[in-house]
Amino acid sequence: MLSKLSDAFRAYPVELHHKQLDFSSAEELPDSYAWTELGEYPSSHCPSKESLPIIDLNDPNALKLIGHACKSWGVYQVTNHGIPEELLHDVERAAKNLFSLPVQQKLKASRSPEGISGYGVAKISAFFPKQMWSEGFTIMGSPMEHARRLWPQDYSLFCDVIEKYQKEMKQLAERLMWFMLGSLGLTKEDIKWSSPKGEFTGAVAALQLNSYPACPDPDRAMGLAAHTDSTLLTILHQNNTSGLQVLKEGSGWITVPPLSGALVVNVGDLFHILSNGLYPSVLHRAMVNRTEHRLSVAYLYGPPSWVQVSPLPELIDSNHPPLYKPVTWSEYLGTKAKHFNKALSLVRLCALVNELPDVSDSIVKVS
Numbered sequence: 001m002l003s004k005l006s007d008a009f010r011a012y013p014v015e016l017h018h019k020q021l022d023f024s025s026a027e028e029l030p031d032s033y034a035w036t037e038l039g040e041y042p043s044s045h046c047p048s049k050e051s052l053p054i055i056d057l058n059d060p061n062a063l064k065l066i067g068h069a070c071k072s073w074g075v076y077q078v079t080n081h082g083i084p085e086e087l088l089h090d091v092e093r094a095a096k097n098l099f100s101l102p103v104q105q106k107l108k109a110s111r112s113p114e115g116i117s118g119y120g121v122a123k124i125s126a127f128f129p130k131q132m133w134s135e136g137f138t139i140m141g142s143p144m145e146h147a148r149r150l151w152p153q154d155y156s157l158f159c160d161v162i163e164k165y166q167k168e169m170k171q172l173a174e175r176l177m178w179f180m181l182g183s184l185g186l187t188k189e190d191i192k193w194s195s196p197k198g199e200f201t202g203a204v205a206a207l208q209l210n211s212y213p214a215c216p217d218p219d220r221a222m223g224l225a226a227h228t229d230s231t232l233l234t235i236l237h238q239n240n241t242s243g244l245q246v247l248k249e250g251s252g253w254i255t256v257p258p259l260s261g262a263l264v265v266n267v268g269d270l271f272h273i274l275s276n277g278l279y280p281s282v283l284h285r286a287m288v289n290r291t292e293h294r295l296s297v298a299y300l301y302g303p304p305s306w307v308q309v310s311p312l313p314e315l316i317d318s319n320h321p322p323l324y325k326p327v328t329w330s331e332y333l334g335t336k337a338k339h340f341n342k343a344l345s346l347v348r349l350c351a352l353v354n355e356l357p358d359v360s361d362s363i364v365k366v367s
């Protein structure tokens with residue numbers, strides 16, 4: 001039984017045998033980074049009518065707009081979210097400082113195969129024969145231990161910014177949870193694991209800093225392969241360089257343009273389960289480019305470790321049977337670590353009539 005998040009990581013260690021590439025000195029794309037079949041994937045040049053919803057959280061219609069965006073996109077951008085712009089710049093600068101360190105220094109804070117926190121390549125790399133043009137740094141809880149290895153003397157500036165960001169993100173994630181639950185007609189009484197004040201006490205979160213260095217051959221490289229997040233929701237800050245794409249049914253891959261001060265919110269797999277599939281988790285990926293260093297900071301938000309996530313009873317009736325089994329976050333992460341993009345269908349109880357073929361199957365295959 002995987003009772004804690006760390007158990008799921010320990011049970012499925014990710015052994016990544018490849019050496020971390022020093023991106024700053026790479027003049028050509030090594031063969032091990034060349035994704036030969038990239039051209040096969042559907043792509044869209046974003047027709048103007050198909051752009052991701054941007055929702056002002058102070059808009060009196062925000063609840064309705066969020067509900068619509070979650071249903072039809074599984075992702076949206078928010079403005080007037082209350083996170084100070086200065087803090088967004090600070091966290092971006094902190095990430096930039098970290099990834100600009102020499103590779104040997106960064107490796108001192110490497111994530112261990114069984115661990116969650118630290119520097120390394122994306123965990124999903126294990127599912128692909130080719131490597132991704134990116135590096136990451138994951139922080140769960142205090143950043144102190146790893147930050148000290150990177151900057152033995154002056155780690156406190158990094159830690160202060162990260163801790164402030166984690167605190168602000170936690171509040172925003174709770175607020176967004178209530179917007180999303182509210183748009184499904186749910187109230188505080190319906191969510192057993194929320195406090196009377198609407199706090200999700202014991203909720204677990206991780207911060208994922210992503211770096212996508214400029215790439216000598218971007219058309220053949222992949223920054224981060226297509227995946228859904230195993231979260232309730234993810235709040236993403238991207239710097240001013242585009243690269244994030246989301247898959248929209250019937251339209252293909254659509255670029256999410258960076259919008260200064262706005263944050264991207266993804267519906268994750270656990271919200272997908274909670275909403276009995278009404279709000280689908282969004283398949284997304286990150287592309288790279290030739291000249292700009294792209295950075296993103298993802299706040300991965302999930303439930304307390306003891307919560308069994310299952311379709312909410314208020315959304316179930318004889319016409320809408322529960323489609324998913326109850327799972328804790330760590331159980332779900334265990335399934336994801338083993339089966340990657342098939343995890344959601346593996347916790348499914350029954351197939352939908354007229355269900356579309358699992359689009360992720362074809363996207364994951366890179367051979």
Ligand SMILES: O=C(O)CCC(=O)C(=O)O
Pocket residue numbers: 208210224229236238243244284285286295296298
């Ligand atoms: O860098 C991005 O835009 C996407 C990052 C992401 O999907 C993740 O960290 O899960």
Ligand SMILES: [Fe+2]
Pocket residue numbers: 227228229234284
């Ligand atoms: Fe993601």
